[in-house]
Structure formats: C-alpha cells, structure tokens
Amino acid sequence: MDKFRMMFQFLQSNQESFMNGICGIMALASAQLYSAFEFSCPCIPEYNYSYGIGLLVVPPIWFFLLGFVLNNNVSMLAEEWKRPTGKRVKDPTVLRYMFVSITQRSLIAPMVWISVTLMDGKSFLCAFSVDLDIHQFGNSTLIEGMSEVEIITLLAKIPCKNIFDQPNVISREAASRYIKCISQAFGWFFLLLMTSAAFMIRAIRPCFTQAAFLKTKYWSHYIDIERKLFDETCKEHAKTFAKVCIQQYFESVSGEMRSLHKNRSSEDDSDNDDDDKKKGDKDKLLGIHAQDDMNKVLWNWHTCKPPLALRKEQPEGESREGLGPTGADSGPNGLANGHAHNDPKREWAVYYSKV
Amino acid sequence: MERLKLVLQYFQSNSESISNGICIVLALVSVKLYTSFDFNCPCIPQYNKLYALGVMFVPPLIFFFLGILVNRHTGVMMEECLRPIGKRSKNPAIVKYMFTAMMQRALLAPMVWILVTLLDGKIFICAFSRISNSDLSSHVHCNILSLSQKTTELLMAKVPCKEDMIFRNSTFRKAVSRYVRCYSQAIGWSILLLLILLGALGRLIKPCFDDHATNLQTRYWSNYLDIEQKLFDETCVLHCRDFARKCVVQFFEGMREDTVLRLPLSPEVRYNREEDMVDQEEERLHGITKQEQMDQLLETWFKCKPELDITKMAYRPRVCVTWEDHNGKTIYSDV
Numbered sequence: 001m002d003k004f005r006m007m008f009q010f011l012q013s014n015q016e017s018f019m020n021g022i023c024g025i026m027a028l029a030s031a032q033l034y035s036a037f038e039f040s041c042p043c044i045p046e047y048n049y050s051y052g053i054g055l056l057v058v059p060p061i062w063f064f065l066l067g068f069v070l071n072n073n074v075s076m077l078a079e080e081w082k083r084p085t086g087k088r089v090k091d092p093t094v095l096r097y098m099f100v101s102i103t104q105r106s107l108i109a110p111m112v113w114i115s116v117t118l119m120d121g122k123s124f125l126c127a128f129s130v131d132l133d134i135h136q137f138g139n140s141t142l143i144e145g146m147s148e149v150e151i152i153t154l155l156a157k158i159p160c161k162n163i164f165d166q167p168n169v170i171s172r173e174a175a176s177r178y179i180k181c182i183s184q185a186f187g188w189f190f191l192l193l194m195t196s197a198a199f200m201i202r203a204i205r206p207c208f209t210q211a212a213f214l215k216t217k218y219w220s221h222y223i224d225i226e227r228k229l230f231d232e233t234c235k236e237h238a239k240t241f242a243k244v245c246i247q248q249y250f251e252s253v254s255g256e257m258r259s260l261h262k263n264r265s266s267e268d269d270s271d272n273d274d275d276d277k278k279k280g281d282k283d284k285l286l287g288i289h290a291q292d293d294m295n296k297v298l299w300n301w302h303t304c305k306p307p308l309a310l311r312k313e314q315p316e317g318e319s320r321e322g323l324g325p326t327g328a329d330s331g332p333n334g335l336a337n338g339h340a341h342n343d344p345k346r347e348w349a350v351y352y353s354k355v
Numbered sequence: 356m357e358r359l360k361l362v363l364q365y366f367q368s369n370s371e372s373i374s375n376g377i378c379i380v381l382a383l384v385s386v387k388l389y390t391s392f393d394f395n396c397p398c399i400p401q402y403n404k405l406y407a408l409g410v411m412f413v414p415p416l417i418f419f420f421l422g423i424l425v426n427r428h429t430g431v432m433m434e435e436c437l438r439p440i441g442k443r444s445k446n447p448a449i450v451k452y453m454f455t456a457m458m459q460r461a462l463l464a465p466m467v468w469i470l471v472t473l474l475d476g477k478i479f480i481c482a483f484s485r486i487s488n489s490d491l492s493s494h495v496h497c498n499i500l501s502l503s504q505k506t507t508e509l510l511m512a513k514v515p516c517k518e519d520m521i522f523r524n525s526t527f528r529k530a531v532s533r534y535v536r537c538y539s540q541a542i543g544w545s546i547l548l549l550l551i552l553l554g555a556l557g558r559l560i561k562p563c564f565d566d567h568a569t570n571l572q573t574r575y576w577s578n579y580l581d582i583e584q585k586l587f588d589e590t591c592v593l594h595c596r597d598f599a600r601k602c603v604v605q606f607f608e609g610m611r612e613d614t615v616l617r618l619p620l621s622p623e624v625r626y627n628r629e630e631d632m633v634d635q636e637e638e639r640l641h642g643i644t645k646q647e648q649m650d651q652l653l654e655t656w657f658k659c660k661p662e663l664d665i666t667k668m669a670y671r672p673r674v675c676v677t678w679e680d681h682n683g684k685t686i687y688s689d690v
Binding site: 002088119120121136173174177178180181184185188189191192195196198199202203206207210211214215218221222225226229230233237 | 356392393395396397398399402406409410413414416417420421423424429430433434437438516591592595596598599600602603604606607646649650653654656658
C-alpha cells in the first residue's frame with residue numbers, strides 16, 4: 001500500500017508525469033491483457049487468417065482510441081481548435097504540438113500489444129500456416145497422394161496441437177518453429193523501426209526548431225493551466241455567489257417574518273464574507289427562529305426561487321454614489337454583474353498612487 | 356520499503372546519478388527481456404545464422420537508441436551544440452564531455468545483452484551449429500561422417516532443436532551443443548575481460564594525459580548547463596501559472612458592468628489585500644505580462660542566451676535614506 005501511495009504521489013506531482021503514468025499503466029495493461037487472453041486459433045482454412053490478423057490489429061486500434069479517451073488534453077485541444085479568434089490569435093503550431101504529444105502517448109500501448117503478439121508468434125502461426133510451402137516441411141511421397149483441399153485443411157490444423165493428426169506427412173514442430181521465427185523477426189524489426197523513429201524525432205529535432213519549440217511548449221502548457229484556473233475561479237465564485245444569494249433569501253424571508261411578528265431587524269446583516277466567521281450562533285440563524293418560519297423558507301426555496309441578481313446592501317437613506325472620501329469605504333467589492341436591473345449604473349472609485 | 360526509498364533518494368540527489376540509475380535500469384530490463392524472450396531457432400540451414408545473429412545484434416541497437424532517448428542530457432547537449440553564440444561563448448570541450456558520458460551510458464545495456472547472449476550460448480549454437488567435418492572427426496565419435504554433404508548440413512542445422520525426433524536422447528547432439536556452447540562462453544568471457552581491462556586502463560592512464568584543472572572546469576560547466584535548463588523549465592512553469600491566474604482574474608474583472616474612475620490616492624483608503632500574496636505573485640511574474648513579451652523572452656532564451664554574469668543581481672545597490680531636520684542637520688542615515 002505504501003508503495004502505491006508513493007508512486008501515486010510521484011506521478012501526480014505534475015501534469016506531464018501524470019500523463020506519462022497513465023501511458024505506462026496502459027502499456028502494462030496491454031501486456032497483461034495479452035498474457036491473460038486465451039488465444040485459440042480456429043484451425044479452419046477460411047477463418048485462420050481473419051482471426052490471426054484480426055487479433056494483431058484490432059486490439060491496438062482499441063487501445064489507441066482508449067488513449068485518446070483517457071487523455072484530458074483532447075477536450076482542451078478541441079476547445080482551442082474550435083474557439084472564435086476574438087482578442088487572442090490562434091497559433092497553429094501550438095495545436096499541432098498538442099496533437100502530436102497526445103498521439104505519441106496514445107501510441108505506446110498499441111505498440112506494446114503488437115510487439116508482444118509478434119514476439120509470441122501464435123497469431124502469425126494461425127494466420128499464415130496455410131501459406132506454408134509444404135514441400136519444405138513435409139514428406140514428399142505422402143503429399144503427392146493428397147488432394148489440394150486435404151493439404152490446405154492439414155496446413156490449417158498446424159497451429160492446433162491437439163487436433164493435428166498426421167505427423168508423418170508434415171513435421172508440425174518444424175513448421176511452427178519456422179513461422180514463429182519469421183514472426184519474431186518481424187517483431188524485432190518493428191521495435192527497431194519504432195525506436196529509430198522516436199530517436200529521429202526526439203534527438204534530431206533540436207537541429208531544426210528549438211526556439212519555436214520552446215514557445216509552443218510554453219503556450220500549450222499555459223492553455224492547460226489557464227483552463228484549470230478558470231474552472232477553479234468559477235467554482236469559487238459560484239460558492240460565494242450561492243452563499244450570498246442564500247443569505248439574502250433567508251434575510252428576505254426573515255424580514256417578512258419579522259414584519260409579521262412585528263420585529264425590527266436590528267443587525268446590518270452585511271454580505272461581507274469576512275464577517276461570517278465572526279458571527280455568533282444567533283447571527284447564523286439569519287432571523288429564522290420558529291418552525292413555521294423555517295417551513296416557509298424551505299417551501300419557498302422550491303416553489304419560488306430567488307432571482308440570480310445580488311443586491312448591494314444600502315444602509316437606509318444614504319446614497320452610495322458620492323465620490324469623495326466619505327464614499328470611499330465601499331471600495332471594489334467582488335459582487336458580480338447582473339445586479340437588479342432597476343438600479344442605475346453605479347460608479348466605483350478606484351484609487352491609484354502617484355508614487 | 357525503507358531500503359528502496361533510500362536508494363531512490365540517493366539516485367535523485369543529483370542529475371548524474373539519475374542518469375546512472377536509468378542506465379542501470381535499462382541494463383536490468385535487457386537481462387529480464389532476454390530471460391523472458393522465447394528464443395526459437397528455425398533449425399533450417401539457410402536461416403539459422405541470419406536469425407541468430409539478428410537476435411544477437413538488433414536488440415542491442417534498440418537498447419542503444421533507447422539509452423540515448425531516455426537520457427536527459429541528450430537534449431541539453433544538442434541545444435548547447437546548436438545554439439547561436441550570442442552573448443555566451445561556446446566551449447567545445449563541454450559538448451565533447453557530455454557526448455562521451457552519454458555514449459558510455461547508452462552502451463551499457465547493449466553490451467549487457469550481447470554478453471548475456473554469449474554466456475548463455477543458445478543463440479551461438481543456433482548460428483554456428485554447422486561445424487566442419489574436420490572438427491567433427493576430432494571431437495565427436497559417431498557414424499554420421501559417411502552421410503552426404505547436404506544431409507550433414509541439414510542434420511547439423513537441427514542440433515539446436517532438442518524436440519526434434521531425430522535427436523531424442525542423442526549424445527551426439529549434446530556433444531555438439533556442449534562444444535559450441537564452450538566457444539560461445541569463451542568469447543563472452545574474453546569480451547568481458549577486454550572491456551574491464553580497457554576501462555581500468557582508461558581510468559589509470561587518462562590523468563597522465565589530461566589537464567585535471569580543465570577537467571574540473573568542464574565538469575562544472577556541464578553540470579551547470581543541466582541545472583540551468585531544469586531551472587528554466589521550472590521558472591517557466593511557475594510563471595505560466597501566475598500569468599494564467601492574473602489573466603483569468605483580469606478577465607473576470609473585465610466582465611463587470613460598472614464604470615471605473617481614477618482618482619488620486621486618499622490617505623484614508625488602503626487596499627486591504629494581503630501584502631505577502633501581492634509581493635510573491637508580482638515577484639514570480641518578473642514584469643512579464645504580455646504574450647509578445649513572453650514570446651520574445653522564449654525566442655531570446657535560445658537565440659541569444661544571457662552572459663554568465665550575475666554580479667548586478669548579487670550586489671543589487673540598496674537605497675540609503677538620510678533624514679535631515681529643517682536645519683540640515685542629519686538625524687538618521689542609512690549610509
């Protein structure tokens with residue numbers, strides 16, 4: 001358990017290593033899936049090839065698409081691609097960089113599957129046993145006596161040890177060894193090709209575009225972080241908005257209740273967030289003290305929700321539209337747009353220093 | 356668990372030991388891959404040698420490429436090699452040093468694969484089981500010498516394959532296998548001895564030819580380049596975060612419908628933000644607040660690296676204030 005925790009902490013330390021972690025996990029999953037999968041060649045001439053090649057090609061496609069699905073950056077790429085230009089120019093190199101890095105990561109699990117399949121050799125054996133040159137592995141005299149169809153049926157049975165019934169005609173081990181060798185040779189060659197392609201891209205690239213590369217890396221990272229921070233800011237804002245909205249709602253109902261019970265609201269329940277912490281229990285009740293009042297609050301919350309328009313609290317009889325130092329203690333206040341439409345546009349004062 | 360943590364901590368202590376650690380991990384992966392790889396000799400005269408030598412030499416090539424790829428210093432070295440001179444002169448000795456270090460590390464895993472292959476012997480037997488008739492007569496006693504050339508070839512090609520019916524429980528096959536395996540192991544041990552001798556000689560004799568002082572300098576500056584690159588990346592990430600935060604906050608504030616007026620600062624009004632946060636954030640932004648500025652910064656980082664002189668920053672002049680009363684007499688002075 002400790003080991004896993006350490007690994008998770010390390011992997012989550014930054015975005016890149018998190019994605020690399022997911023990539024590694026998928027590669028391991030791919031290898032594990034192959035070893036857990038029970039390969040059973042149909043050993044029928046018409047289906048061998050489709051089964052063998054299908055097993056070689058379809059799971060990699062599936063892993064590739066899964067890589068795209070699991071990668072958060074895909075939606076980021078789509079968003080950046082589709083947005084209107086507006087005030088911020090779109091840089092196609094950044095989009096290209098993001099796409100290339102997503103693709104690179106998604107290609108690792110399919111590569112692992114293909115290499116493991118080729119190294120193991122079973123799928124090649126299944127797919128190509130029918131194409132074997134029978135004279136190389138078989139007893140020529142016995143082969144002459146067999147028809148074309150019989151030969152092909154026999155060849156198709158080579159991958160299946162249990163049902164292969166004519167060891168005198170063809171040496172099954174020799175034939176399967178031969179095909180497995182070809183498969184492994186393909187596997188090693190495939191690995192070499194992939195590694196040298198990666199080498200070309202990674203090690204030789206600095207020869208061409210290093211300065212531009214630094215730029216695109218920075219801005220693609222920036223887009224990612226900006227999106228995350230925007231979501232965080234929205235969440236915080238929503239929390240505060242909701243808090244204030246609910247407070248005002250409680251107060252409005254409590255105000256009604258007070259006027260019903262002929263009470264006057266004495267405290268200025270300011271919607272200043274800082275004061276929340278200093279409020280005592282009494283203030284937290286927001287003026288609702290009786291069961292009936294609370295019932296009314298809850299009933300109205302569903303049947304008649306308050307509008308999404310926060311009101312700026314006004315102490316009675318004072319106008320906040322003055323500009324002099326007396327009006328200065330309002331200061332910029334984080335309450336957002338959409339205040340009640342019948343309020344005139346307020347003027348806020350921003351102060352700057354001459355220093 | 357504790358041991359593993361200690362080992363990891365040791366390896367992460369500096370960038371050289373990280374590279375060494377990765378190099379060792381690759382070598383271990385190479386050994387594991389060999390043991391888990393199911394070697395399948397084709398036992399056909401034309402293909403034995405080709406296949407066996409392929410398996411002996413292609414994976415080392417793959418490991419070599421991988422060794423260069425996973426090494427962080429490759430990028431640092433390439434950048435140092437290719438950058439324009441700008442304000443900082445280039446020292447070819449540093450690039451050479453980094454190149455040799457990188458090559459040495461990248462060559463370990465391939466050598467391990469080749470040595471393990473030779474010491475194990477399977478691949479050698481597959482490739483070279485076709486020993487000549489003269490060798491056969493002196494070492495192996497049996498009556499296959501009367502067979503034709505072609506048949507002998509076919510037979511010898513099947514020696515690596517134990518399962519074949521011809522060779523079930525055959526002492527001949529075992530003898531030939533043993534013979535070829537001895538050869539293989541002898542070659543393996545000789546190569547290992549040669550490499551270790553070369554390494555030892557190199558270590559002992561190099562100081563006689565090299566200038567130790569220059570060596571120290573080269574090592575220092577190559578380590579410096581590596582650390583500088585890492586710190587630049589980290590600073591970019593931190594800057595990115597603050598840039599984004601300010602951008603988002605600015606965006607939110609820009610969406611307000613209220614008008615904004617500017618007035619001279621009244622002494623009664625104070626912005627009640629925490630001083631610390633402002634200072635820290637502004638410090639991390641370093642005055643870079645526009646896209647064009649950032650682009651220019653990144654381009655200049657590569658095209659014209661700054662000179663290695665931080666005297667101005669280290670000895671930033673402090674403002675000294677002197678307080679005088681209305682007569683000109685000094686009440687207090689920082690000087």
